[in-house]
Amino acid sequence: MTTYHLRGFTLIEMVISIVIMAVLAVIAAPRFLNLQQDSKQATVEGVSAALASSLKLAESRIIIDNATQSIDYAGENISLTGNMPAASADTLRALLHIDVPSSWTRNWWEDPCDEPEFCILGNMYVGKGNYVEVPGFPLDSNGGLDRASYIWPRGYTLQSEGCYAFYINKASAEVYHTGAIVSGC
Numbered sequence: 001m002t003t004y005h006l007r008g009f010t011l012i013e014m015v016i017s018i019v020i021m022a023v024l025a026v027i028a029a030p031r032f033l034n035l036q037q038d039s040k041q042a043t044v045e046g047v048s049a050a051l052a053s054s055l056k057l058a059e060s061r062i063i064i065d066n067a068t069q070s071i072d073y074a075g076e077n078i079s080l081t082g083n084m085p086a087a088s089a090d091t092l093r094a095l096l097h098i099d100v101p102s103s104w105t106r107n108w109w110e111d112p113c114d115e116p117e118f119c120i121l122g123n124m125y126v127g128k129g130n131y132v133e134v135p136g137f138p139l140d141s142n143g144g145l146d147r148a149s150y151i152w153p154r155g156y157t158l159q160s161e162g163c164y165a166f167y168i169n170k171a172s173a174e175v176y177h178t179g180a181i182v183s184g185c
Helices: 011-033 035-065 089-096
Strands: 070-073 076-081 118-124 147-153 164-170 175-181
Touching: 035 070, 035 089, 035 147, 035 164, 035 175, 076 089, 089 118, 089 147
Parallel strands: none
Antiparallel strands: 070 076, 118 147, 147 164, 164 175
């Protein structure tokens, strides 16, 4: 005859197990909950990196062609301002090979982007209605010679401390800047 000894968990073992799981949940849960924010930041930073690479290629095309008005970039015509790609929505579309939204809103500071992936805004300058200043890259008020363009993801509005990639054509100094603002993602 076989004898079985059934032994369960003691109350102390159960309490310790629950405490350990609670500590793990407190430490691990915020990590998993921030994945959506991290993914939006990574998306915007990826767009910024792609834009920077495309601008370098366009810069090479400008030098090779000795262009002053426009260049052919992968079959797309890109206008130049200050010997650099113009800061327009068409420029972003051509450099990144994406479509300019067909139903974008002029209320980009109030209404979230509702396009499939991104919204694009170009040709913004100091003095133009609802111009969005990029932190660390203020433009001079020089009659709109220096301009900025932006690309931001679905569900977000365009704001200075927002979630977007940018391209600034500082034609007055013949330099450009590109980057990402992800503090609002």
